Amino acid sequence: MEWMDFFWAFVIGGAICVVGQLLISLTRLTPARILVLFVTVGVVLTALGLYEPLVELAGAGATVPLTGFGYALGKGAMEGAMEKGILGAFTGGITATAGGVAAAILFGYLNAVIFTPKTKK
């Protein structure tokens, strides 16, 4: 059912962000460290088979947060390893995330060139 997909995407996606907020508020981790931490945790949880059920339940609620980027990397590497062995272990992760990374580079560059920073009040 379509609306339940959105409900779970909202709840799980929001909850993952709350974990990040708690880390920022209570431990004073900087956002940069949060991003690195979340991607790495996503890879590890995927390897342990713990993240896949979350993706099945919440869809974008689990794939849009940066842990989902880690999930795509980890899943890609594992599938690559099963299909093509050691070579696949190297190529699988980047292959699975190539679209997002290429988009980040192209759109990131274009936006940085076109726009200038807004003066902060």
Place this chain on the structure above:
Amino acid sequence: MEKKRQKTPQEQRYQQQVKEKMPRSKTLPQCLRAFVVGGLICCIGQAVRAFGENTLALDPDGVAALTAIVMVFLGATLTGLGVYDKIGAWAGAGSVVPITGFANSIVSPAMEFKREGLILGTAAKMFTIAGPVLVYGIGASVVVGLITCLLAG
């Protein structure tokens, strides 16, 4: 290390006051805002997924790639327009943790350092935060892939 000593009643009273005034009580509203904004961003992602699945009839890999590309585009463009930082000031981690925040972390420093040139300014600074994310993320994925090889082999 500070030496332990008995605090005077005055100091204790002062510290009590500091504790009451400290912004610790902000944590709950911060978490609520992060929850709402993070949840809404994921709902936009879910709408893109539904569009890819139902309208474009993409396979699961295609849906994942489409969602990532669209969300990154939105995050990068809203950052360029100066909108994302305003959302971020209110939403905290709600704007950092989604992949739109990853795009934001690329555009922000790149814009900021444009005056140092298009190569060592813009292009190099794109990866001040994204670089470490890719190093640890991709590095971990290769390790996981190699372990999978060992276990399967």
